[in-house]
Amino acid sequence: MNRNLIAFILLAVSLIGVSCNKGGSKRAGMKDGKKVELQDAKGFTITEFDGYKVVEVVNPWKDSVLLHRYILVSREASIPDNLPEGDVVRVPVSKISCLYSVFVGSLELLGQVSTITSVAEERYIENQMVKQGIASGKIKLLGEASAVNVEGLIDSNPDIVLVSPFKDMGYGKMDKAGIPIVEVASYMENSPLARAEWIKFFALFYGKEKQADSIYSALCDRYGKVREIAKGAKVKPSIFADKKFGQVWNMPSGNSYMSSFFRDAGASYLWDDVKQSGVIPLSFEAVYQKAENADYWLVKYNKPQDMTYDDLGKEYDGYKMFKAYKTRKVIHCNTNRISYYEKGVMEPDVILADLVKILHPELLPNHKQVYFQLMK
């Protein structure tokens, strides 16, 4: 009896192991194409072939392993023979389903918001055009992105579904709907410019590569200019980020999106030297020891009302002991009120300028802050 039980458990465990082990297939047969150079983004590659383009999304959690391959063939052309393995998408697409609000900013810049026929988690979307589409019933609602209403999705008849991939998570029934799932892994990029460069990825599906290139290079120019200005700073104020949840304070690592901003804004980020992926889980003591005398402290949160120093101090007594708290140098962004995730992705230059204005007011006297402010 016991032995049977053990055998059963072993069998079950091995089955789970097998079912979880569906990694991406290896790259193959990609020699003859012309690779399109990308500037900052590392999460996808574009290769042009005669009659089609191959877009590969790299698995952000496993280097050099493919997450998804898309073969883009123009609507007017016939589908060539001997295509490599992958999802064939006829471009330009005319109807899409957008499961995360973070993509709307990029689509807006490309002038393609009108192609959205269904959305999930509509409460996060701030774009007026999408809101109107929802109100008039033109855009269908699919519920939560993590459990999409697949019938509604099929009914909205999109050419592609835009999703954010999560590690080791499948797409369940959605996978079987026969609609190409376009995995946008931009959030795994660790610099603001790399994340913004994914506009070129979206553009491929609309045949708007040129427009995306010019949008991106203009953005890079603007970002670069602010970065240059920040280099003129005489002092580099020290900074740290975020708050504790429970006992753990998850500090952005030296490889993170946030640390990139801090570096470029002419700040000295206290955990810049910890080059690991993701966040560093720290105790309050460890943060306090290092950041007690830091000049600035940056927090993001989602609350109905903006936080005050009083709120922050009441949330946890220890916060009051930081110099940045005492000298009123807390930088904040209430993502409930400010479109940090939707619009901010495509305005890293504005975010950077906000930070430079706060950290070095003399360098950008005329900039009007949008995303980050000093707490009142």
Next chain:
Amino acid sequence: MRRPAVNTTIVAVCAVLIAVLFLANLAYGSIHIPIDAVTRILLGGDGERTSWTNIVLVTRLPQAITALFAGAALAVSGLMLQTMFQNPLAGPSLLGISAGANLGVAIVMLFLGGTMGQYGSLGIGGHLLVVVSAFVGASAILGLVLVLSNYIKSNLVLLIAGIMIGYIASSAISILNFYASHENVHAFVMWGMGDFSSISLKQIPFFVTAVSVGLLIALLLIKSLNALLLGQRYAENLGVALQKTRLLILLSAGLLIAVTTAFCGPVAFLGLAVPHIARMLLGSVDHRSLLPFTLILGALLALLCNLLTTLPGSGSILPLNAITPMLGGPVMLYVILNRSKSQGLN
């Protein structure tokens, strides 16, 4: 059954251990502070660096006091429930009581769209809102289990009923989680990992008072709890007012679980496992010694768990609920395997 002299020794050893662990909690953390500096700080002297003084007094001291009282509260509430339901597996989590507290807090944190911090702006009133919501949730589930206990005679069936109620509460939490914003879900998830660090020095008096009231009621119930060991009918024959006793047990266990859960999140396993460890060490089910001993042991083990959350040298820490089951799990396995031997509960 052992002689009382042995019991006194165990209690004395535990008392000394508590003192040692309490000091260890103040002296040891992810940041190294020399022991003589800690001593000076505690004696009201100069701690060499202000950051050290702040760490010891503002973060470590309230955390150690919280662990001390929360551990005692959970262990005693677990013991009372195990005796009342005459079931060794009864405890805050298995009967769905902490799920009830969770649901209450989830409604405040997720549905009302705020975190503890937002309500923290209302001062003690804000925390009181979370405490009240946890208390109402916990008491509601406990009351429901109690009502069911009038109709369900089999302890096992009653336990299953409790677990089912817990599942229903959990599914309501899932629905709230599903529709809540990512930040609030994160805050709630982190809250669910257990945490002795969230209480500030200012809130300590409130927390300590509330737990003390619950513990005091528990201590006053010792006689009735002993009578309940013999069975409800027998207890009634001994002159125990059953309904009143049940109500008092409900109130004090509910208060203890609700207050600790509201402030520390649902701390796993302590409430379930500590009474068993106490029975094993004491070799007695007499609540006159068992209940005070469970109280002491709960405090001791909570201090130990709190100490173990700190990973030496790395500045990093583990969530509390990653530690408590590691300690509680093996004990529960031992209890289940030796169930036939355990006395007084079957």
